[in-house]
Amino acid sequence: xxxxxxxxAKSGTNHEGTSAHNRRVMIDALRINxxxxxxDLARATRLTKQxxxxxxxxxxxxxxxxxxxxxxxxxxQPSTPxxxxxxxxxxxxLQIDRHVTRAVAVDLVGNVLVRDEAGLPAGGPSEGTxxxxxxxxxxxxxxxxxxxxxxxxxxxxxAAMPGPFGVAGSGDDPWMMGAWxxxxxxxxxxxxxxxxxxxxxxxxxxxxxxxxxxxxxxxDHAVCLFVGYxxxxxxxxxxxLYRGSNGNAGEIGMALLFADGKSTPLEHRASLASLYQHxxxxxxxxxxxxxxxxLALRGDPSMEAWIEAAAADLRWSIHxxxxxxxPQTVILCGxxxxxxxxxxxxxxxxxxxxxAERRGRTLPRLQPGMADPWSVALGAAAGPISRAFDPHFAxxxxxxx
Amino acid sequence: xxxxxxxxAKSGTNHEGTSAHNRRVMIDALRINxxxxxxDLARATRLTKQxxxxxxxxxxxxxxxxxxxxxxxxxxQPSTPxxxxxxxxxxxxLQIDRHVTRAVAVDLVGNVLVRDEAGLPAGGPSEGTxxxxxxxxxxxxxxxxxxxxxxxxxxxxxAAMPGPFGVAGSGDDPWMMGAWxxxxxxxxxxxxxxxxxxxxxxxxxxxxxxxxxxxxxxxDHAVCLFVGYxxxxxxxxxxxLYRGSNGNAGEIGMALLFADGKSTPLEHRASLASLYQHxxxxxxxxxxxxxxxxLALRGDPSMEAWIEAAAADLRWSIHxxxxxxxPQTVILCGxxxxxxxxxxxxxxxxxxxxxAERRGRTLPRLQPGMADPWSVALGAAAGPISRAFDPHFAxxxxxxx
DNA sequence: GTAATAAGTCAAGACATTTGACTTAATAAG
DNA sequence: CTTATTAAGTCAAATGTCTTGACTTATTAC
Numbered sequence: 001x002x003x004x005x006x007x008x009a010k011s012g013t014n015h016e017g018t019s020a021h022n023r024r025v026m027i028d029a030l031r032i033n034x035x036x037x038x039x040d041l042a043r044a045t046r047l048t049k050q051x052x053x054x055x056x057x058x059x060x061x062x063x064x065x066x067x068x069x070x071x072x073x074x075x076x077q078p079s080t081p082x083x084x085x086x087x088x089x090x091x092x093x094l095q096i097d098r099h100v101t102r103a104v105a106v107d108l109v110g111n112v113l114v115r116d117e118a119g120l121p122a123g124g125p126s127e128g129t130x131x132x133x134x135x136x137x138x139x140x141x142x143x144x145x146x147x148x149x150x151x152x153x154x155x156x157x158x159a160a161m162p163g164p165f166g167v168a169g170s171g172d173d174p175w176m177m178g179a180w181x182x183x184x185x186x187x188x189x190x191x192x193x194x195x196x197x198x199x200x201x202x203x204x205x206x207x208x209x210x211x212x213x214x215x216x217x218x219x220d221h222a223v224c225l226f227v228g229y230x231x232x233x234x235x236x237x238x239x240x241l242y243r244g245s246n247g248n249a250g251e252i253g254m255a256l257l258f259a260d261g262k263s264t265p266l267e268h269r270a271s272l273a274s275l276y277q278h279x280x281x282x283x284x285x286x287x288x289x290x291x292x293x294x295l296a297l298r299g300d301p302s303m304e305a306w307i308e309a310a311a312a313d314l315r316w317s318i319h320x321x322x323x324x325x326x327p328q329t330v331i332l333c334g335x336x337x338x339x340x341x342x343x344x345x346x347x348x349x350x351x352x353x354x355x356a357e358r359r360g361r362t363l364p365r366l367q368p369g370m371a372d373p374w375s376v377a378l379g380a381a382a383g384p385i386s387r388a389f390d391p392h393f394a395x396x397x398x399x400x401x
Numbered sequence: 402x403x404x405x406x407x408x409x410a411k412s413g414t415n416h417e418g419t420s421a422h423n424r425r426v427m428i429d430a431l432r433i434n435x436x437x438x439x440x441d442l443a444r445a446t447r448l449t450k451q452x453x454x455x456x457x458x459x460x461x462x463x464x465x466x467x468x469x470x471x472x473x474x475x476x477x478q479p480s481t482p483x484x485x486x487x488x489x490x491x492x493x494x495l496q497i498d499r500h501v502t503r504a505v506a507v508d509l510v511g512n513v514l515v516r517d518e519a520g521l522p523a524g525g526p527s528e529g530t531x532x533x534x535x536x537x538x539x540x541x542x543x544x545x546x547x548x549x550x551x552x553x554x555x556x557x558x559x560a561a562m563p564g565p566f567g568v569a570g571s572g573d574d575p576w577m578m579g580a581w582x583x584x585x586x587x588x589x590x591x592x593x594x595x596x597x598x599x600x601x602x603x604x605x606x607x608x609x610x611x612x613x614x615x616x617x618x619x620x621d622h623a624v625c626l627f628v629g630y631x632x633x634x635x636x637x638x639x640x641x642l643y644r645g646s647n648g649n650a651g652e653i654g655m656a657l658l659f660a661d662g663k664s665t666p667l668e669h670r671a672s673l674a675s676l677y678q679h680x681x682x683x684x685x686x687x688x689x690x691x692x693x694x695x696l697a698l699r700g701d702p703s704m705e706a707w708i709e710a711a712a713a714d715l716r717w718s719i720h721x722x723x724x725x726x727x728p729q730t731v732i733l734c735g736x737x738x739x740x741x742x743x744x745x746x747x748x749x750x751x752x753x754x755x756x757a758e759r760r761g762r763t764l765p766r767l768q769p770g771m772a773d774p775w776s777v778a779l780g781a782a783a784g785p786i787s788r789a790f791d792p793h794f795a796x797x798x799x800x801x802x
Numbered sequence: 803g804t805a806a807t808a809a810g811t812c813a814a815g816a817c818a819t820t821t822g823a824c825t826t827a828a829t830a831a832g
Numbered sequence: 833c834t835t836a837t838t839a840a841g842t843c844a845a846a847t848g849t850c851t852t853g854a855c856t857t858a859t860t861a862c
Binding site: 007008009010011012013014015017018021022025028029032033036040041043044045046047051164166167218220221233237238239240242243244245246247248249250251252254255256258259316319320323324325326327328352354355357358359391392393396398399 | 408412413419422423430437447452565621638648650659660720727728756759799
């Protein structure tokens with residue numbers, strides 16, 4: 001009688017879902033391949049020339065694509081290539097880290113147009129969100145000064161911060177950002193900006209950045225091993241970022257390693273935090289980044305000891321990632337100084353044997369990714385752009401929006 | 402001029418894709434929720450009553466669903482629930498293991514209607530495929546004897562065998578099935594049966610089985626830790642089996658563990674193969690299964706030593722799986738005897754701390770799955786059924802067949 | 803100079819979902 | 833016991849998007 005158990009089902013789809021998908025497929029194809037003609041698009045997407053023409057016309061009206069000069073490539077009418085218009089859409093990306101927050105404005109193809117950062121006060125989120133909202137407002141205003149009508153084309157705000165999210169008893173570990181985890185950040189940002197807001201962890205953001213403009217561009221299966229203050233993995237599976245059931249997939253910093261009879265989280269062994277501790281450095285020191293870069297380049301002995309130890313852990317992590325995910329490639333990226341990342345890559349080699357050793361590999365097993373303090377903010381901004389324009393299952397269904 | 406670099410793009414979709422998806426969504430909803438009325442389906446899938454009516458009518462014509470007696474549940478016209486018709490479709494599942502091969506015939510809802518097994522000769526695949534094709538033919542014939550028109554409703558043959566597939570230099574390791582890896586199995590089975598043939602590793606098959614009729618039923622994020630002759634993980638991510646870029650995702654048996662200054666694959670420490678070695682037992686002994694079950698139940702000391710060691714490795718594996726995938730639950734299954742699996746589950750507890758410890762969990766972190774020698778064959782059969790009837794992204798696109 | 807080839811358009815057609823009014827069948831209320 | 837209300841399900845027309853096949857345009861090959 002009182003059977004109110006909810007019915008679980010996937011959502012159906014209709015014409016609008018079809019059309020939305022096909023639009024996304026066009027945009028994706030142009031992003032991956034550069035400029036393409038309508039005929040090229042028709043062949044690649046298996047849609048008819050007519051359908052492609054209709055959609056391209058619509059995308060051009062919307063300011064998302066534009067035609068280039070016709071190209072003669074043999075017999076037949078010359079083709080008119082279309083390319084993505086960078087100014088077709090923008091997103092704001094926000095990185096919230098322990099001591100600093102960074103915001104960027106990014107366009108449809110991943111150009112960073114505006115960047116700004118600010119120190120985060122020790123007062124926690126209630127103080128911090130003021131700084132953050134000011135920073136975002138500043139970036140937004142600056143973008144509006146560069147591009148007219150930018151507000152109309154702003155698809156959202158992507159935020160990235162260290163995870164994991166919503167885990168019991170994680171409030172007090174100083175390695176995490178306890179107070180921030182409990183704070184209603186999404187709601188505050190939504191209310192404070194009026195934008196669609198998304199949140200992901202920093203490794204996921206780094207992976208999103210690599211997929212839009214980096215080493216994972218056009219790949220469907222790639223894992224980004226992100227070495228920052230903590231360590232995490234950003235998972236690109238089946239062409240989409242994988243989030244897990246609670247948005248915490250890839251948070252391998254908390255993985256316990258057993259050695260010498262005790263267990264230690266990976267994060268305490270191979271992360272900038274562990275390096276700072278090893279060097280007795282103050283994480284809040286603004287010159288630290290440059291200093292670390294210098295130490296790495298100079299081959300400082302204390303630094304080298306840490307690098308050897310961290311490289312061993314990373315080598316094993318990469319082995320495990322290859323074994324578990326069977327990716328096309330693994331990308332090592334981080335907010336660490338470039339000099340350090342390069343030293344790490346050298347120290348990590350040679351890789352352990354794994355199923356990644358296949359006949360006919362084309363991609364390297366391990367590639368360097370972005371080692372740029374701004375890459376997380378860029379990836380954060382890439383989130384809303386991907387949600388708005390990339391093809392994915394959920395975008396076809398009726399309940400997405 | 403000679404620019405023949407292929408254009409990479411996702412495929413577009415059209416009305417047929419829409420309709421195919423909606424049909425699959427209906428079937429999925431009925432599978433997860435049991436019988437539902439058209440009105441229920443309309444609400445759950447967000448399609449209109451009319452659309453649902455059309456699709457249900459079509460599915461009924463195709464013999465995939467049927468109506469039950471009308472139910473009065475208050476004011477308003479009584480509703481007519483529809484349910485899946487088990488006899489609506491069949492698939493053959495095939496497990497190829499080291500010393501034995503098993504085949505089953507399964508219906509749309511996962512009932513095993515026919516099962517048969519045969520020993521595999523030592524002669525390798527050229528000998529083995531004869532046995533296998535005979536076995537499949539026998540099961541098919543028996544199915545045809547039970548259900549009329551079964552051949553018309555046979556959607557495919559799913560094969561499962563230990564992986565990994567296509568890895569360089571894996572041909573000679575006696576822990577793997579070297580000769581089989583090099584053999585054109587798919588082609589041989591396709592030619593020998595005339596059916597659509599799919600291939601996956603045994604852990605993936607076990608996960609597929611758990612999703613159709615077991616602990617992962619209706620879950621979108623679950624990992625099955627499969628302890629068989631080897632060890633592997635079957636990954637259900639976003640409601641689909643994840644295969645990786647080469648179908649080897651989850652092949653954690655080859656993951657190297659470092660202890661006592663040397664590295665060992667997980668498979669050599671926690672798998673039936675390692676147990677057989679520990680007990681100096683002959684894997685080809687047909688009574689071994691029962692004997693192991695007995696030893697486990699009796700608390701045999703030698704067995705207990707192995708259990709303690711294996712449980713420690715499994716405990717850590719589960720911790721790692723939780724940390725990496727953030728699943729709703731982890732399912733321990735295997736082709737091991739049930740007594741052994743139960744002992745292992747007890748020995749594994751308590752679990753290590755991880756991000757899976759959340760406020761408001763409803764599912765247990767670790768659940769027992771099927772511990773049935775036939776579960777891999779069942780899962781192998783579930784593969785084609787899932788491909789044919791479950792909603793998934795690829796099924797919408799034009800190039801999926 | 804003509805045929806072949808390829809890009810792209812036009813207009814009609816096909817197909818699946820949606821819309822809104824309607825029918826049917828039950829319970830609740832007075 | 834009658835009537836109002838509620839909910840399931842149907843009917844027929846409308847809508848939106850892709851497809852089809854013929855046609856136009858522009859270029860190169862012979």
